[in-house]
Amino acid sequence: MFRLDSQLAADGRLIASLEASEWLLMNDSRFVWLAQVPRFQDARLMVHLPLELRRTVREESDLVVEILRSAFNPDHINVAQIGNMVSQLHIHHVARFTDDALWPKPIWGQTPPVPYREAEYRDRLAVLRNYF
């Protein structure tokens, strides 16, 4: 039984469920910031996933990196498993621009998020869902 961590659920909204993972758009309007959450209970690290699932999770990650490149043409993409605050395994995917609010710093552990306005959040979710 997989249950999405309540903090992740509070911090983002579902874009789509792919074969191996839930994909969330995190509520910080400064960035196109996605979290991939493999549907496997009690994993904190990739090595906790069965090999076959691990492979699919990574294929999905690569696919979504290509989606971010196509949809937003960013200068760079950060892909990170941090999970110090939320222990359920999740992999951040963040499209970065050299003129974004925190460049060249990583976005985590810095200033607080700037939530989307509702219409803006829905628009970005719609754009992303088109690609998923």
Add this chain to the structure above:
Amino acid sequence: MFRLDSQLAADGRLIASLEASEWLLMNDSRFVWLAQVPRFQDARLMVHLPLELRRTVREESDLVVEILRSAFNPDHINVAQIGNMVSQLHIHHVARFTDDALWPKPIWGQTPPVPYREAEYRDRLAVLRNYF
């Protein structure tokens, strides 16, 4: 032809060369902080690597996560591709402890590194090389 980025070479020392990557111990005595550098010129993202190499790079990453668990018994491990400052693809692997200097923050973009004393650096490299 692969050449290790000069900034990475200045910030760490070689632990070992595995099949697909150079593995460096970064010069910050506060953390067991390794950087994996795939031997492929001109990649900034994992998706820039040929599929076969990408797979081997990820297998090595999983192997080294297991090494970090065995050798240091950390509370958690951060695995991250950031690369905003150094564009050559490199994947950070950091053993984290709930009483370390920056927990629960990520270690990047925070306070400056605290370099090892020479003997301490050599000792830790020797410990790691034993596992590689």
